[in-house]
Structure formats: structure tokens, C-alpha cells
Amino acid sequence: MEWKFFLEQAPSGGMTYLGWLGSGLLWTMLVSASAWIIAFSLGSVLGILRTTPLKWLNLAATVYVEIFRNIPLLVQMFLWYFVVPEIIPTEMGDWLKQTYPYLITLPFAQFSLLEFSAAVLCLGLYTASRVAEQVRSGIESLPKGQTNAGLAMGFTLPQVYRYVILPMAYRLIIPPMTSEFLTIFKNSSTALTIGVLELTAQARQINEYTFQTFPAFAAATLIYVVITLTVVFLMRLLEKKVAVPGYVAQGGH
Amino acid sequence: MVDFDFKIIIDNLPFLWSGLMLSLKLFCIALVGGIFFGTLLAMARLSSWRILSYSSAGFVNLIRSIPFIMAIFWFYFLTPMLVGKITGQQGEAVGPFTSAVVAFIMVESAYYSEIIRAGIQSVPRGQPWAAYALGMNYWQSMGHVVLPQAFRNMLPIMLTQAIILFQDTSLVYVVGLKDFLGAASKAGQISGRIVELYIFVALIFLIICFAASRLVKRVQAKMDAGRV
Numbered sequence: 001m002e003w004k005f006f007l008e009q010a011p012s013g014g015m016t017y018l019g020w021l022g023s024g025l026l027w028t029m030l031v032s033a034s035a036w037i038i039a040f041s042l043g044s045v046l047g048i049l050r051t052t053p054l055k056w057l058n059l060a061a062t063v064y065v066e067i068f069r070n071i072p073l074l075v076q077m078f079l080w081y082f083v084v085p086e087i088i089p090t091e092m093g094d095w096l097k098q099t100y101p102y103l104i105t106l107p108f109a110q111f112s113l114l115e116f117s118a119a120v121l122c123l124g125l126y127t128a129s130r131v132a133e134q135v136r137s138g139i140e141s142l143p144k145g146q147t148n149a150g151l152a153m154g155f156t157l158p159q160v161y162r163y164v165i166l167p168m169a170y171r172l173i174i175p176p177m178t179s180e181f182l183t184i185f186k187n188s189s190t191a192l193t194i195g196v197l198e199l200t201a202q203a204r205q206i207n208e209y210t211f212q213t214f215p216a217f218a219a220a221t222l223i224y225v226v227i228t229l230t231v232v233f234l235m236r237l238l239e240k241k242v243a244v245p246g247y248v249a250q251g252g253h
Numbered sequence: 254m255v256d257f258d259f260k261i262i263i264d265n266l267p268f269l270w271s272g273l274m275l276s277l278k279l280f281c282i283a284l285v286g287g288i289f290f291g292t293l294l295a296m297a298r299l300s301s302w303r304i305l306s307y308s309s310a311g312f313v314n315l316i317r318s319i320p321f322i323m324a325i326f327w328f329y330f331l332t333p334m335l336v337g338k339i340t341g342q343q344g345e346a347v348g349p350f351t352s353a354v355v356a357f358i359m360v361e362s363a364y365y366s367e368i369i370r371a372g373i374q375s376v377p378r379g380q381p382w383a384a385y386a387l388g389m390n391y392w393q394s395m396g397h398v399v400l401p402q403a404f405r406n407m408l409p410i411m412l413t414q415a416i417i418l419f420q421d422t423s424l425v426y427v428v429g430l431k432d433f434l435g436a437a438s439k440a441g442q443i444s445g446r447i448v449e450l451y452i453f454v455a456l457i458f459l460i461i462c463f464a465a466s467r468l469v470k471r472v473q474a475k476m477d478a479g480r481v
Contacts (some may be wrong), residue, residue: 001286041434071418071455075434078451086448108357189320193427200323213330221319221327 003215010209017206023222024202031119031188031198036181038124043131048161050132051139061132068129074190076126081118081194112195119191127184134180138173141167171242178235182228199223261446262453265436269450272436273457275350276422281430282354284415284424287361294366295373296395316363318434323426329428349428361418368410372403395437409473416465420458433457 008020015023049061068076085093096114142165150160192201203220207213262269297309316324334354376399384394404411423434431439437454441447 002318066463067468068458070416070459070466072423072458074423074426075451075455075458078434078438079455083451084465131306157366186318186320188321190424192322200326201319203323204326207330217323217330221315221323224319224323225315 002212003067005177005210005212006215010206016218017210020103020202020206021199021219021223024197024199024220027196028185028188028198030198031116031123031183031191032181035123035127035184035188038120039127039131039184040177041145042125042128044135046128046132047135047139048166051134052157065132068126069133073122073187074193077119077122077190077194080122081115082135084118085114115191115195118194119188119196123184123187123191127180127187130183131177133177134173135169138169138176141172142168155227168244171244174235174239174242178232182231185227185231186224187253257449258446259449259453261440261444261449265440265444268440269433269436269453272431272433275436276419276432276434277432279350279353279357279422279425280415280419283357283361283418285342286358287365287418288369288411290358290362291365292369292400294362295369298366298370299373313363313366316360317367321421322427324360325353325356325424325427326354328359332356349430351426353425353428353430357418357422364414365411368407368414369403372407373399374405376402405476408476409469412469412472413466416462416469419457419465420462425456454471 006021007016009015010017010020046061046064049057050065052058071079086094086098146164146168147160150164151157155163188198189200191198192204197205199220203216206216210216294309294313297305298313300306300309329349329352332355333347336347380398380402381394384398389397422432424436425432426438429435434454437450438447441450444450
């Protein structure tokens with residue numbers, strides 16, 4: 001097995017093959033982090049709506065979750081990238097496709113902003129439906145008495161959520177939310193199908209240029225595993241730090 | 254904005270159907286293989302034999318921490334090499350479908366083993382002890398006492414995972430297989446009508462998976478009612 005080739009000059013980007021991996025990792029993290037912001041905020045809103053007595057909003061949130069959960073991620077990726085630019089007004093579609101290409105030349109990879117934003121939007125909106133379910137089950141796992149006690153104290157319903165329900169629920173769902181984040185991190189590899197040069201795409205590209213199949217994929221696999229382990233470790237620390245005394249964490253995911 | 258022309262779907266219906274059949278075939282093989290090997294992995298994980306439980310845990314955690322697409326690529330390149338080693342013939346053509354099947358069985362067995370492990374642990378310890386007291390051996394107690402109850406407890410989660418698996422079959426697109434999505438993609442490239450075809454694929458997946466998830470809810474409700 002030959003590993004030294006990683007330090008050789010790669011054919012493009014003015015860097016070594018190791019640099020390609022690094023650039024891939026950077027894009028994986030950028031895509032995942034941006035998508036997570038969408039997933040977390042939208043998912044929280046949807047999850048909360050599904051537990052409130054507001055009938056229409058509740059229904060809308062349910063419809064959202066069912067649609068985004070029941071279409072494969074890769075199909076959604078293609079919808080955002082191939083279909084949406086075609087069904088919006090022509091000028092807008094052309095603008096998206098022609099003004100943007102190769103705007104993102106940031107660290108070492110070249111692909112268009114359309115590709116990046118389609119990937120982020122797709123992953124974010126898809127994961128929001130899963131986050132919503134976690135938030136909802138977190139809220140529903142709390143005893144009904146907590147809401148009632150809050151209301152009896154004269155809190156309004158939004159106040160009950162803000163000061164009683166949510167601080168508890170978010171602490172309880174740290175483990176499942178960690179695995180949702182790791183899911184986004186892994187799922188970001190589907191962005192390679194629309195041309196985002198993230199980590200898995202770079203591993204494949206290195207294999208294509210050097211035929212060093214094993215080292216190329218092993219190196220990328222190692223990076224994924226190390227990051228997964230790090231995130232799990234950090235989130236365990238956080239979970240311990242914010243644990244509510246007397247409340248046994250449910251654990252697992 | 255495009256003018257929709259959904260006639261293209263009628264024209265390509267046989268091709269799309271063969272794609273859907275390929276997806277279903279992969280789904281069935283991966284489901285059966287995943288549950289079978291997942292059960293073995295779960296039993297190994299819970300074994301008191303350290304080597305067995307550590308290697309099972311290592312495999313499961315490794316698979317679960319890499320992207321599905323990465324696993325598909327691994328087996329796409331590794332399976333021909335392994336088959337070549339076993340049969341002694343170098344450069345043996347294995348084909349993307351076989352390597353996809355191997356990848357899916359491996360990945361799904363890792364995911365299913367975690368579900369089944371929780372299922373086995375949900376069966377009270379007294380059950381296998383009682384089985385041993387009646388003179389059963391390990392395999393008999395597992396096969397007749399523990400696993401039937403474990404599967405029953407885990408049925409809703411296993412079915413939900415099956416729906417996710419069905420959606421994940423679309424990932425074989427990355428090795429160029431003509432599954433449902435791959436067939437639509439191919440037909441779209443030839444006809445230039447990719448928009449209609451992708452919308453069609455999304456709708457069909459939505460209908461199938463939504464109906465299946467309703468069914469799972471029913472099973473769940475029935476089981477909850479039976480447990481009282």
C-alpha cells in the first residue's frame with residue numbers, strides 16, 4: 001500500500017492530494033453547518049407547532065413533515081437542483097443558472113452557488129422534518145402537569161413554552177439531536193451528485209486520478225469516523241453539563 | 254418556465270417500471286439480508302465472548318459513522334477484488350448490482366442490529382433463564398423464546414427502518430444503476446424532459462412511502478391496544 005502519493009502535487013487546484021481531502025472536508029462542514037442552521041430553526045418551529053392547540057398551523061406542520069419525510073433525499077436534491085430553476089419564472093431561472101456559476105472559488109474547489117445553495121436548502125428542509133419529530137416527542141415526553149402548572153401560575157401559553165417546556169425539552173433531546181446532526185453531516189455526501197466537491201466526492205476524484213482506491217477511501221472514512229467520535233464526545237459533555245438534577249437522561253439514540 | 258409535457262411519462266412507462274422493479278428487488282434482498290445478518294450481529298454484540306462483542310460493535314459503529322454513499326463506493330470497488338480473490342480469477346466482472354446488494358446488506362445489517370439489540374434487551378432476563386432451566390440450549394432459547402418476542406416488540410421500528418431503506422435504494426444512482434431514479438434520469442437525458450420525470454418519481458415515492466407509514470401507524474396502534 002502506497003500512502004506517500006497524498007503529498008504529491010494534484011493535477012488541479014495547485015495543491016497536493018491531501019489538500020483535495022482537506023478542501024473536501026471544508027465543504028462537507030460548510031454544507032452541513034449551513035443546512036443544520038435551517039434544519040434546527042425550522043424543525044424547532046414545526047415541532048412546537050405540532051404540539052400547540054392551533055389547529056391549522058398544526059395541520060400545516062404535519063403536512064410538511066409527511067411530504068419531506070416520504071421523498072428520498074436524493075430525489076429532493078434533484079428537485080431543488082434540476083426542477084426548481086425550471087419552474088420558477090424564466091428570467092429568475094436563467095439568473096440563477098448563469099450569473100452564479102463559479103462564484104464560489106473559495107478554498108480550492110470550483111462549483112456554482114446554485115449547487116451549493118441547492119444542497120444546503122435540500123439538506124436543511126429535509127432534516128427539518130426529522131428535527132421537528134424529535135422536538136415534538138421531546139415536548140410530549142414531559143408530564144402534562146408542567147404545562148398546567150405554568151398556566152395555573154398565570155403564564156400565557158407562549159410563556160409556558162418559553163420558560164417551562166422548552167428549557168426542559170431541549171435538554172432531554174440532546175442525544176437524538178446529536179444523531180440528527182451527524183445524519184446531516186453524513187447525508188451531505190449526496191451533494192456530490194449535483195457537483196459539490198465535498199469529502200466523498202474528493203475521495204472518488206483522488207481514486208479516479210491515482211487508482212489508489214484503498215488509501216483514498218480509507219483516508220476519507222477515517223476523517224468521517226474521527227469527526228463522528230468527536231461530535232459524540234462533545235455532546236456527551238454538553239449533556240452532562242446541562243442535565244436537570246433528578247431527571248434521569250433517557251440516553252441512546 | 255417550462256411547458257409541462259407529461260406524455261413523456263406514458264412513453265417511458267415500461268422503462269420506468271423496470272427501474273421500479275430493480276429498486277424493489279434491491280429493497281427485498283437488502284431487507285431480508287439486513288435482518289438476517291443484523292440478528293447475528295446483535296447476538297454477537299450481546300455475547301459474553303469479548304472478541305465477538307467488540308468486533309460486532311466495531312463493525313456496526315464504523316458503518317454507522319460513514320455516509321451510505323461512501324459504503325456503496327467501498328463495496329463497488331472492493332467486491333470485485335474480493336470475488337477475484339475467492340474465485341482465483343483476476344478481473345472478474347461482478348457488476349454494479351451485485352456490489353450494490355453487498356453494500357446494502359452490510360449497511361442495513363448494521364442499522365438493523367441496533368434495532369434488534371434493543372429488542373432482545375427489551376425481553377426480561379427471566380425468559381432466557383426459564384428456557385435454560387427447561388433444558389434448552391442457547392440457540393433454542395434464542396430461536397423459540399427470546400427472538401419471537403424481540404421481533405414482536407420491535408416490529409413498528411423495523412417497518413419504519415424498512416421505509417427508510419426503500420428510500421435509500423435511490424442512492425445506487427451513484428454507481429450508475431438503472432433503479433427507479435436512475436431510469437427516470439436516463440429517460441430525462443434522452444428526451445430533455447427531466448423536470449416532468451423527476452416530479453413523477455418524487456410523487457410515486459411520496460405515495461408509496463406515505464401509504465406504508467400509515468400502515469406502520471396502524472400496526473403500532475394495534476400492538477399498543479393488545480398490550481393492555
